[in-house]
Amino acid sequence: MLLLRAEGLHSCTQMAWAKYHRSVAEILSPPDELILFCGMSIGFEDLTVNAPRTGRAPLEETVTFVDDD
Numbered sequence: 001m002l003l004l005r006a007e008g009l010h011s012c013t014q015m016a017w018a019k020y021h022r023s024v025a026e027i028l029s030p031p032d033e034l035i036l037f038c039g040m041s042i043g044f045e046d047l048t049v050n051a052p053r054t055g056r057a058p059l060e061e062t063v064t065f066v067d068d069d
Contacts, residue, residue: 004042014039 001011021035
């Protein structure tokens with residue numbers, strides 16, 4: 001996702017696809033040992049759309065730094 005931003009593109013992970021892996025499998029016919037777990041939308045952000053954005057949790061709530069010294 002960071003590499004996409006470096007190229008001027010935006011992305012959005014699509015975790016909800018995991019719920020529909022059987023429906024997708026009917027079209028894609030993956031091997032039995034594989035399922036679709038997630039997807040990603042890639043493209044250009046439409047700045048004319050007034051859509052709510054979700055906030056981010058503070059770094060200290062989501063990341064633990066470990067010092068191995």
